Amino acid sequence: GQNIDQPTEMTATEGAIVQINCTYQTSGFNGLFWYQQHAGEAPTFLSYNVLDGLEEKGRFSSFLSRSKGYSYLLLKELQMKDSASYLCAAMDSNYQLIWGAGTKLIIKP
């Protein structure tokens, strides 16, 4: 079956770096998405990877290894506003998104 695994919760310190991992198993693969969701708000798009490697976008970077079925989201210079849930989703051969349950990131001063 199709499956996405990511940690339920992580804690990090303001100003530090945190890496949120995601492993996926899908029928076919058309890319890996990361979304950020603050409590009570809509998920917002952060990044998309379809080729192996690292994509950098400001303080956020996303990495993909297709052979390992693995991705991570790297957040640098953490700010209190980065406290949110981070959702990993893989697109299968039918262009349907398979979602993880999300990683709740808690930032401490």
Add this chain to the structure above:
Amino acid sequence: ETGVTQTPRHLVMGMTNKKSLKCEQHLGHNAMYWYKQSAKKPLELMFVYNFKEQTENNSVPSRFSPECPNSSHLFLHLHTLQPEDSALYLCASSQARGGQETQYFGPGTRLLVL
């Protein structure tokens, strides 16, 4: 209005009520989606409309009935719901083109069924 809007933002209903959720997208997209989000669970895809045609159902109970009158509007009609249907209902839209189809979400409707 920009992006994807949803109304109402909050809804409390009894199990015998009938209500409708509304979604509108102002992005010129051709695909719209209904998702159910329950605490600590992955987003569950309920319905997909592509060019106003329903393409996915995902075995959703018949007490949920979607309607897509045009590519900008999507409704979810609710009747005789159960308490376990209490959740956040999210609408999303995308430009379906067989490649990177980034979905953009509305703020959701928080539904409580008593």
